Amino acid sequence: xxxxxTLGSVVRSEWLKFRSxxxxxxxxxxxxxxxxxxGVLVTTVVRVQWHKMSTINKLTFDPVQTxxxxxxxxxxxxxxxxxxxxxxxxxxxxxRSTLAAxxxxxxxxxxxxxxxxxxxxxxxxxxxxxxxxxxxAIYSGVVPTASLSDGAVLRTVIxxxxxxxxxxxxxxxxxxxxxHSLAAISIFVSILLILPLILAFLPQxxxxxxxxxxxxxxxxxxxxxxxxxPNLFSPWMSFGILTLYVVVxxxxxTSSFLRRDA
Amino acid sequence: xxxxxxxxKRYEGMTAVDDLDFEVLPGVVTGFLGPNGSGKSTTMRIxxxxxxxxxxxxTVKGKRYxxxxxxxxxxxxxxxxxxxxxxxxxRNHLRALAASNRIPxxxxxxxxxxxxxxxxxxxxxxxxSLGMSQRLGIxxxxxxxxxxxxxxxxxxxxxxxxxRWIREFFRSLANEGRTVFVSSHLMSEMAVSADQIIVIGxxxxxxxxxxxSLTATAKGTVFVRGANHQQLLSxxxxxxxxxxELNDEALSVSDLSAEEVGQIAFDAGVALFELTPxxxxxxxxxxxxxxxxxxxxxxxxxxxx
Numbered sequence: 001x002x003x004x005x006t007l008g009s010v011v012r013s014e015w016l017k018f019r020s021x022x023x024x025x026x027x028x029x030x031x032x033x034x035x036x037x038x039g040v041l042v043t044t045v046v047r048v049q050w051h052k053m054s055t056i057n058k059l060t061f062d063p064v065q066t067x068x069x070x071x072x073x074x075x076x077x078x079x080x081x082x083x084x085x086x087x088x089x090x091x092x093x094x095x096r097s098t099l100a101a102x103x104x105x106x107x108x109x110x111x112x113x114x115x116x117x118x119x120x121x122x123x124x125x126x127x128x129x130x131x132x133x134x135x136x137a138i139y140s141g142v143v144p145t146a147s148l149s150d151g152a153v154l155r156t157v158i159x160x161x162x163x164x165x166x167x168x169x170x171x172x173x174x175x176x177x178x179x180h181s182l183a184a185i186s187i188f189v190s191i192l193l194i195l196p197l198i199l200a201f202l203p204q205x206x207x208x209x210x211x212x213x214x215x216x217x218x219x220x221x222x223x224x225x226x227x228x229x230p231n232l233f234s235p236w237m238s239f240g241i242l243t244l245y246v247v248v249x250x251x252x253x254t255s256s257f258l259r260r261d262a
Numbered sequence: 263x264x265x266x267x268x269x270x271k272r273y274e275g276m277t278a279v280d281d282l283d284f285e286v287l288p289g290v291v292t293g294f295l296g297p298n299g300s301g302k303s304t305t306m307r308i309x310x311x312x313x314x315x316x317x318x319x320x321t322v323k324g325k326r327y328x329x330x331x332x333x334x335x336x337x338x339x340x341x342x343x344x345x346x347x348x349x350x351x352x353r354n355h356l357r358a359l360a361a362s363n364r365i366p367x368x369x370x371x372x373x374x375x376x377x378x379x380x381x382x383x384x385x386x387x388x389x390x391s392l393g394m395s396q397r398l399g400i401x402x403x404x405x406x407x408x409x410x411x412x413x414x415x416x417x418x419x420x421x422x423x424x425x426r427w428i429r430e431f432f433r434s435l436a437n438e439g440r441t442v443f444v445s446s447h448l449m450s451e452m453a454v455s456a457d458q459i460i461v462i463g464x465x466x467x468x469x470x471x472x473x474x475s476l477t478a479t480a481k482g483t484v485f486v487r488g489a490n491h492q493q494l495l496s497x498x499x500x501x502x503x504x505x506x507e508l509n510d511e512a513l514s515v516s517d518l519s520a521e522e523v524g525q526i527a528f529d530a531g532v533a534l535f536e537l538t539p540x541x542x543x544x545x546x547x548x549x550x551x552x553x554x555x556x557x558x559x560x561x562x563x564x565x566x567x
Binding site: 017022093 | 333342
């Protein structure tokens with residue numbers, strides 16, 4: 001037997017691990033339910049209330065963003081998926097048998113990230129396109145609808161799925177650094193929810209300069225908008241910055257993983 | 263073959279392993295013996311590349327673990343049987359390990375069968391008893407048919423039948439020419455399952471050898487009872503012997519042979535009623551060797567034999 005452990009075999013192993021525990025399956029189901037289910041709920045309410053809405057509201061109405069509203073909630077579910085993918089190895093102690101089988105730690109993290117990012121890309125895009133199509137179908141006939149033939153709309157729907165993917169990867173790196181499920185998920189949630197609240201205490205001009213850098217309120221909001229607000233970066237720029245955050249965190253957490261004992 | 267070369271491991275001021283240096287040879291079962299907290303598990307984790315040594319290095323078949331191309335084909339290890347994701351089935355746990363080292367899934371069913379847990383292969387590991395988990399851990403260690411095997415406290419949680427099974431299993435692995443390294447804090451277990459023993463205490467090497475050589479080198483005592491107790495006692499003490507009074511008429515002498523004690527008694531003109539050399543048991547040897555290095559000793563509590 002002269003086979004040696006390669007990235008391909010690590011990916012196969014990690015893919016089997018990902019789909020063979022209930023918690024991942026449940027989190028994926030929750031991601032779909034939140035993204036599509038909340039989309040259905042909100043678009044239905046809009047459709048029912050449409051005739052009561054003011055002209056101003058009607059003119060500024062965004063059929064894309066309202067159909068993708070579930071992303072804001074699904075981001076927590078994907079955070080749990082990303083975090084548990086590594087922290088469950090620590091909480092159970094399984095990291096030791098994992099590393100005994102794959103002692104090349106860079107290869108292990110690369111394999112895990114490939115599996116996580118591929119899975120989340122599929123899940124994120126299916127959820128995002130699903131919510132978009134179902135939302136437009138609910139609007140049709142009563143509320144103005146958007147079409148994917150509009151380049152900005154297509155970009156927004158794709159970016160919504162990408163946003164979920166990047167968040168899962170970001171949460172994974174926090175898990176790799178912190179090694180503790182609850183602590184890692186708490187920090188992830190704090191970044192999305194608490195950080196904007198802290199910034200809200202700053203003077204308005206400071207807020208305008210800083211909010212755009214936040215993963216959720218800033219970058220995520222811009223990525224899932226057809227026309228982001230004046231204080232935000234462009235969708236492409238936001239995508240780039242969020243990707244940069246993830247790359248930096250992958251580098252930091254992997255180098256810490258290489259140094260520390262398992 | 264496993265080589266531990268001057269390995270030291272320090273955690274924030276505490277030295278878990280202190281300049282350990284030994285070899286584990288193929289073809290025999292080598293016991294790794296020490297009280298709880300003496301650094302056995304740390305040493306095993308260092309051998310497996312899980313923990314980084316502060317100084318020194320450990321190699322398996324001449325390579326550091328991280329340099330092994332197909333680790334599971336070379337080394338099988340059972341560290342902590344319960345350290346498995348409880349939500350995964352036994353078969354999926356083994357398949358994930360097999361996939362990472364390109365071991366065919368057919369082999370997974372073979373080792374499940376061998377370990378006697380085929381019937382629960384589809385059950386979630388979280389529901390397993392400690393004994394079943396130990397068997398699953400052994401199945402995992404055998405996946406790649408490795409030449410070197412490490413087991414950390416493998417008999418914990420096994421029933422008597424399982425303990426017998428595992429002893430015979432170690433023996434057969436060694437007979438096939440494999441390197442078998444088994445840790446335990448129980449001397450009695452090692453006495454029946456190991457050929458060679460490495461004893462450590464507080465992270466330090468204490469001794470190494472076969473069971474027989476360890477008992478042979480251990481200090482035996484001489485039980486002696488004579489007509490004039492006090493005179494015998496002072497005669498022995500005059501020869502710098504270590505003597506303890508067992509009761510009003512019996513003495514226990516270390517450092518001297520029965521012949522020497524008899525001669526001293528004769529020279530002192532004390533008639534002897536009883537003179538018995540007492541060989542140390544393995545437990546005594548172990549207690550003796552590690553007495554200074556028990557991390558959490560019970561002071562003030564006497565063990566009745």
